[in-house]
Each structure stands twice: as C-alpha cells, then as structure tokens.
Amino acid sequence: MAALAPSPDTASGIARELQANCERPFEDARAMPPRVYTSEAFLALEQREIFRKEWLCVGRASSLSNPGDYLTAHIDGQPVVVLRDEQGTLRGLSNVCLHRMSVLLEGRGNVRRIVCPYHAWNYALDGTLAGAPMMDRQPGFCKESYHLPSIRCDVWQGWIYVTLNADVPPVATQLDALTQLIEPYGMTDYVETFHEAHVWNTNWKILAENFMESYHLPMLHRATVGPHSRLDEMECPPGQPAFNYHWITKEASLPIGNAHPDNTRLQGHWRRTTALLAIYPTHLVTLTPGYFWYLLLQPRGVGQVEIQFGGGLSPEFINDPQAANYMATLKTLLDEVNAEDRRGVEAVFRGVHAPLAKPGNLSHLERPNYDFARYVAQRTATS
Incomplete structure (x- = not known):
C-alpha cells in the first residue's frame, strides 16, 4: 500500500513546500512560504536538524x-x-x-x-x-x-562556536572560503566594546533574512542610514554552503566606517568596503575597515528570538585618542537602526500569519535570502 503524502501542515509537508519553492532559479526566486515562519512543528524540525547539528x-x-x-x-x-x-x-x-x-x-x-x-x-x-x-x-x-x-x-577569527555534534568538521574548515575573503580585515584583532541581550517578537529566520539584504535600507532606515545607502553600490555574489555575504564599497558616513590612516593591512578599495556576513545558521556580522557589529540569534519558539547584540572597533581605532567618542557615536546610531529593524521584522511576523499572505519575487539584492532559504531547505529535507 502506498504511503500517504504528508499533510501540508506537518513539518515534512512544510519542508517539501520549501524545497519546491527553492527549486526555482534565482531569476524567478520567491520568498519562503509563510508556514516556514509560523509552524511549531517546523521549528522542532529546525532544532533537530540545524541547531543540534551545526556550529x-x-x-x-x-x-x-x-x-x-x-x-x-x-x-x-x-x-x-x-x-x-x-x-x-x-x-x-x-x-x-x-x-x-x-x-x-x-x-x-x-x-x-x-x-x-x-x-x-x-x-x-x-x-x-x-x-x-x-x-x-x-x-x-x-x-x-x-x-x-x-x-x-x-x-574562528576571534569568535567562539559550540556544537553538540561530535562529527561536524572544525569551524575553520567549514569557513575556509570566508577566511580567504575577509583576511585583509584582520577581524580576529577587533576589540568588542559593548554587548547586550534583547528579545524581539519575530521568527529567528525573519530577523536573519533582514540582516542579509540591504534592499530595505532606503525605506525602513530612511531616518538613519537610508539616505546614505546607494543600492547600486551593493554587490550580492552567490553564497557558499556555510555562509552568504554581500559588499558595499563607499565613503562611509561615519569616520570609523573607512580604514584608519594607521591601518596598513587594507589597500585600495578594501579601505572603503563593508562586508555583511551571514554565517549559518545564526551568526550575523557587519564588518567594516574600522568597526564591527553583530547579532547572534537563539529561537524562543516561533514568535520570539533572543538576540546577543555587540560590537567594537578595529585595533587602529581602539588606539585612537578619539576612540570613546567614535564608539559612542556608533552605538547611538546602531540603537536607532535596531529600533527600526525591530519594527520591520515584527511587522513581517504579524504579516506572515495573514490568511492571504503569499511569498513574492525576490529582488536581485536579495540573493543572500535565496541562498539562506536553500540552506534551510537542505537541512530540513525529508525523504
């Protein structure tokens, strides 16, 4: 007797819907289906197949x-x-x-x-x-x-990782390609100057996706960084199995966004390039020539995510006499940006529950979201 097809409301049914969605080529890519964000059963599948097995x-x-x-x-x-x-x-x-x-x-x-x-x-x-x-x-x-x-x-690069999986390869092995991409920054030596913990009312993947794309900057952040964000300056290359990333090369609105005069590691365009890194599943880093900030995510059910939020300066800016002022200015800006992001991602979480919610086409600037969706689909794949 043939096995019955899984109900679309089960974790396996949602996983198959996501897999089918991810089989589209990027040129016709769609956002992830709403139940990927709202289903407790799918979160349990994520916990088992992603969080218990990954770094x-x-x-x-x-x-x-x-x-x-x-x-x-x-x-x-x-x-x-x-x-x-x-x-x-x-x-x-x-x-x-x-x-x-x-x-x-x-x-x-x-x-x-x-x-x-x-x-x-x-x-x-x-x-x-x-x-x-x-x-x-x-x-x-x-x-x-x-x-x-x-x-x-x-x-890896000054970051601590933990896992329950005895068989997963070392972090450095998984992230070797990323190490090569960002080596000129010397992120290992960046110094953390602040750390906070928050809880937002959204699904962990909605927040992760928000970080991964800069398409939303001109609108959602129109009161802060939006006016300085030129979408035509952004590059979104295809991601790798363990991470995705995109670049912005520009004259920064904050002095610490570009390389310090004493920085001899970065040359040419690297002195003005910001890297936005999404290391799967939950490590999100904005790495600039002068500072970094990050989010670490831990789900608290489908509708809440615990956030570790921190940041700091490159060695040259730490040693600068104006370091305290630079960091205070950055922290004020990041707090305002986070408040805008929180409103945005909590609004999306309310929206994905709507009976008429339907995923639309992704922008070319949302290539990282497409790669992240394929990562989640691969990890939660059911036979």
Whole structure:
C-alpha cells in the first residue's frame, strides 16, 4: 500500500513546500512560504536538524580574557556555559548541575567556582566536582565520578562556536572560503566594546533574512542610514554552503566606517568596503575597515528570538585618542537602526500569519535570502 503524502501542515509537508519553492532559479526566486515562519512543528524540525547539528556562535573570545570569565547560551534545550579555565583554555560545558539538574550559571560574569544555586554543589573551572555539602554521609556517593559533560568548543577569527555534534568538521574548515575573503580585515584583532541581550517578537529566520539584504535600507532606515545607502553600490555574489555575504564599497558616513590612516593591512578599495556576513545558521556580522557589529540569534519558539547584540572597533581605532567618542557615536546610531529593524521584522511576523499572505519575487539584492532559504531547505529535507 502506498504511503500517504504528508499533510501540508506537518513539518515534512512544510519542508517539501520549501524545497519546491527553492527549486526555482534565482531569476524567478520567491520568498519562503509563510508556514516556514509560523509552524511549531517546523521549528522542532529546525532544532533537530540545524541547531543540534551545526556550529553555533555564542560570542567573542576576547570577552572571556581572565580565568573564570564565562558566558552562557542554549543549544535547543541544552544550557551551555563557555568559560576560561585556570590554564587559560576555553572550555564548553553542560550548564546543568549533576545533582538535581538545576541550571548553574546565568548570563555572563566571572566565578572562581561554578556553584549550583540550589544545593551548593560546586565545580572547578574544568568541570570536575569540587564540593558537595554533606554528601560524605552517603556511602554510595563518589565525588570523583562527577564531571560536567564537555561541549565541543572552537574559535574562528576571534569568535567562539559550540556544537553538540561530535562529527561536524572544525569551524575553520567549514569557513575556509570566508577566511580567504575577509583576511585583509584582520577581524580576529577587533576589540568588542559593548554587548547586550534583547528579545524581539519575530521568527529567528525573519530577523536573519533582514540582516542579509540591504534592499530595505532606503525605506525602513530612511531616518538613519537610508539616505546614505546607494543600492547600486551593493554587490550580492552567490553564497557558499556555510555562509552568504554581500559588499558595499563607499565613503562611509561615519569616520570609523573607512580604514584608519594607521591601518596598513587594507589597500585600495578594501579601505572603503563593508562586508555583511551571514554565517549559518545564526551568526550575523557587519564588518567594516574600522568597526564591527553583530547579532547572534537563539529561537524562543516561533514568535520570539533572543538576540546577543555587540560590537567594537578595529585595533587602529581602539588606539585612537578619539576612540570613546567614535564608539559612542556608533552605538547611538546602531540603537536607532535596531529600533527600526525591530519594527520591520515584527511587522513581517504579524504579516506572515495573514490568511492571504503569499511569498513574492525576490529582488536581485536579495540573493543572500535565496541562498539562506536553500540552506534551510537542505537541512530540513525529508525523504
């Protein structure tokens, strides 16, 4: 008896609809179908096939410069902590106590030991159990048998990545082509000067797609960067399996948007070129000759996304006497731009629920969105 076709409302049905949509050539490409953004079942499929299997960026290594410095994140339902141990090594660990399974650490900070807030079981920075109050009265308890499970942790260009997948190739291997593209910038040495966490009411992919294209700049950002955005200056080459990107070469509206006079790494047009990088699935970076800013995304259901938002300066601008003023001006602008983006992506999330919502043709400036859709389709493909 032939197997029944999956319902269009199931994750597999939505995945097939997306795959069919992505089979169009780019010249006739469409936006992703609405249910890709609204279906809880499809998000569960994404969590299983993307978030549990891919490298996920969680922050800058320079933010964990001292022993005991840590940051926290989630991989689907798995709380993770990344910290600098006493030997200066970055470690990824499960952020769940081995006693009654409380989450151990929240946010970012510095600790001498990882202390459970529930019963005070505490762990050394390498994850070994260092103390467990009164447990010596239990004959079956063996402290040496407890060690927080390790999480794979890797660093690329100054960024920390984690994964639950033991078999995925190293980050540098996956991003070798991107390393070659952006090598002149020297992004590893850029210094983070601010970090914030936010939650927006939209689907994670809508926010990712918003970052990937500059077609919306003249309209959505008409009160900020829109008047300085010339669409004819933008190049959107075909993406790669692990990332997409586009370029803008221009005289920047902010002094730090172009290379500092002391910058000897960048030559010619590179001194005026901004790279917008989307590293799948959730690492988004605007890299200019003088500064960078980024978003890291973690879904909270289909309708909310947790955002790690940060940025900083290139080494030459960090050493400039006006560094503080430059960064303050940039942060003010980015806050205004983010407010505009939030209104835009939350409006899109409301719109994709409409009964008459239908995906339209993509612009030639939305090539990154086309490549991202094909990435999601490939990862969620069902037989």
